[in-house]
Amino acid sequence: MIDLTDAGVVDFHAHMSLQIGVGELIRRDVTAQLNLFHGTPGTSYRWDDLEPAPDYERGMAQWAHPLNSQYRMLIRYVAGALGCEPDVVEIDETLSATMEQGFSMYLESVLDRERIDLVVLDLLGELRDGAAGFPDDRYVWIYGITPLLSPLAVIESGITSLDDAIRWVDESIDSAVAQGCVGFKNLMGYYRALDVSRPTADEAASGLRQVAATPPADVKESFLYGRVGIYDEAAGRAARAYEDFVIRHIVARAGDLGLLQLIHTGAQYSPNQNLHAADPARLFSLFSDPASNGTTFVMLHAGAPYHENAAYMAWQFPNVYVDLSHTMRIPGRLNSILSTILSIAPAHKVLYGSDSYASAEWLGYSAHRMRKHLALVLSDLSADLEWTEAEAEQAGRMVLGDNARAILPGVAR
């Protein structure tokens, strides 16, 4: 059995931690899972303005059920770390007393507890300020570009030509780059399929004109992806041509700037999402385009439940990586997901991430779980892969941190 207890961790995908306890985390998590398509675009990723979810009681009964292991295991982990009973009220009293002594200090103590050297914070459209309070030398950050894809957003700001629209997109990107972001995150999988067509500039320009001439039947609005118009079939195709053109423009810019392009793939455990639309195999349309070869892509969340497809994509394309964040939300599947991915994808293409948000305890819990499961799975796999114990351990250290250090721009190896 290999030992990864002292491996330094880079958490490749997480969101900002807030000064809240575990009870509040669970309430917000259930609300968010049910209601992610709400909230005000452009406002901060604070979850404070999430509207109450219409089916909150049933959501709570499902996700916070005592037999549902995702919160139960988190609660037990935190209780163990704090030395108190696995009781949310008792945990939160201890946590709030600790946080009051200094929030940054508290965050640092959680990172130190699990030897997390660095966290890649996805600030979901916020600029660097969104990470205020996080220990300065322990994070790099990702800029959320999804709100920039919507043709409605440019039309509503009075833009009518494709050139001006691209300038508007570039201005946002430039300010994020000037503030030191290390990559861009695309979460189109939340509201559309991951296939990206290859429209010409003329097709995109005429798409934008056609959308401008067609008022949407409805508008979906979220702080995560801005304002998305719902159109009839013809205007929908036109909107798609524009959007796909912008996606490819941003992907090419990421490559030119030496930054990473992250893409949400797989389930988000929410009634909002069409699971099939988020199969990472659909990204073939983007990855197979020679113009994308200069960009390094990371498929977030292992594409689960299509993790086998994600693993094969990472195996197929030298510039495509797979991140493991969010997979620990279904702890009963974690070993099997890790085993599938690590037996297919090259070991240097797999990145540990947590997808934790709101509570730093989630950062700690995820690293703690992943360290254990990786050691177990790699020990089992080493015979099939003809790895020595030392090689299996090396693979574990790569997944936990070394692979992320190798691809993150500006991060020392």
Ligand SMILES: [Zn+2]
């Ligand atoms: Zn995330």
